[in-house]
Amino acid sequence: MKKTLTELKDEDLIKEFQDNDTIGAYELLVKRYKDPLMNFVYRFVGDKDISSDIVQETMIKFYLNKNSYRSFAKFSTWIYTIAGNLAKNELKRRKRRVIFSLSPHDDDEKSIQVADKTFFSPEVQTDSNIKNDLIQQALLKVKPVYREIVILRDVQGLSYEEIAEISGLSIGTVKSRINRGRSQLQKLLKNIYKD
Amino acid sequence: MEKKSYSDNNFENLTNDLHNLPKIQTPPDFEFKLMSRIQNGNFNSKFKEEKEFTFGRFFKPAFSLVVLMLILIVIMNINDNQSVSPLIDTPTKLNKINSGSLNEVKKIDQNKTADKITKNDKSQKSSFALKSPQNMQFSGKTIDIDKAMKQNQNVNQQNEFGVLAGSEQFSGFGVRVPAQKGEMDSMRSKIDSIRKASKK
The missing domain is CATH 1.10.1740.10 (RNA polymerase sigma factor, region 2, helix turn helix motif)
Known part of the structure; x- marks a missing residue:
């Protein structure tokens, strides 16, 4: 059939x-x-x-x-x-x-404003929408080589093998880039992930 | 499910948040726009590669132009100062001989040898002076027929074999063996006998 x-x-x-x-x-x-x-x-x-x-x-x-x-x-x-x-x-x-x-106005400047903790009190930061916005702004600040891999792994949920195939890198490089990307991201979002 | 590595555990909160980010969806008319683009054959890209504004874009053509100019200058200079190669150019004397001015060449040669002789021996100078071109020219109304004939013979011979600069005659690179008189006579007699036989 x-x-x-x-x-x-x-x-x-x-x-x-x-x-x-x-x-x-x-x-x-x-x-x-x-x-x-x-x-x-x-x-x-x-x-x-x-x-x-x-x-x-x-x-x-x-x-x-x-x-x-x-x-x-x-x-x-x-x-x-x-x-x-x-x-x-x-x-x-x-x-x-x-x-x-x-023009001095660009995306980076906007993201700096959002990421600045003085704009939001800790109570407001717990709100999931704002948290998502903060994560997105922080993602855009991560170097593109790491950003792409982190998104493919943690947002899209692809396997290391698939990411290696997409990016043309070895699995080892993919893993190390994921690690570096995550560290950068965590540093940028240190107000959310205090520990 | 893949096993979580140490680094995964290290960033557990972060990875969970990333995974739970809201899924962004395409606008509702996405497919309609796409299919109408395909049906209309409108494949013009909005994301055409812009040429980078780099210094290389300006310096590369300028640099190549300078190199080209330098090459042209070098070539033009070579053409201007081209030195005479003895291997490529025909000797001037040979040129003169070929153009029929053998007497001039002879004059030059004889003048040179005459100069040498004057330095070495004054007595020889006077005897050489008889053979000098001025004396060989037909002076006045009388003509020395024998000398003139000899001179013409020499010219013919020289035209036949050519003359190299600095030497008397050039008859090829092989060793020139003078013909034996006896041999010549025997050959002639043979030829005569063959002719007679053929007449009969």
Whole structure:
């Protein structure tokens, strides 16, 4: 009995899309990955509109370069790699804009204000929404090389092997980067994690 | 479930909070926009790579231009100061001989040898003076036919073998053996006998 598209695994779906140009298979993959990718990109870039554009660009790239996917890799790692590269490019572009911008207002300054403990009393800090905001602001201050890995591991919940495949690093490097990223994050959030 | 390492336990609160961060979702019209872009073939990227503003972008072309200019200057200088290579260029004397001014070359050679002789021996100078080009020229109305004939013969021979600068005659790199008179006679007689036989 033939399986319906919804029952197929990601790898089978992309094969179906590659072999028969089945747009339904493509749409299904978009449905499965749009939100996880959005969450990953948003945590990395910190802007919803830009993140949405990046995810859309990722899906366009997937559509146009479907044949560059090889079946020995996991589809999830392939699509995360595309999204990660686009997000990193966006960060670089922003950095250049900040360097040549005459305006003193930028994202870093905002994040410094939020992270400053004088803005919030300890009672307010316990509020989960504010805590989440603080964590997000702190995440954006972590070096991008560590940030990406920490998000993939602790936010997206991917395995070390998957992260190694996405980032093109060895598992040992991935582990050490996770550790450094977490330490940086904990230092930035020392008001929350006092112990 | 993966085993938590020491570092995982160290950051337990942090990792839990990170994991429990609210999941951000795409806007509701995300798929509609995406599919309409695909259907319209609108694949223009908003994230085109901007060319980096680096000093290299300006210095690389300028540096290559300077290198190119230097190369051109060097090449032009080489062309201007090109020294005469004795291996590549034909000797000036040979050029003159080829252009028919053999007498001039002879004049130069003989003047040189005459100078040497004057230094060494004054008595030889007078005898050489008879052979000097001025004396060999047809002075007045009389012509020394024998001398003129000899001179023409020499010129023909020199044209045949060529003359190298600093030497009298050049007849190739092989050793030139003068023909024996007896051999020549015997060869002639043989040729004559063959001709006679063929006539008969």
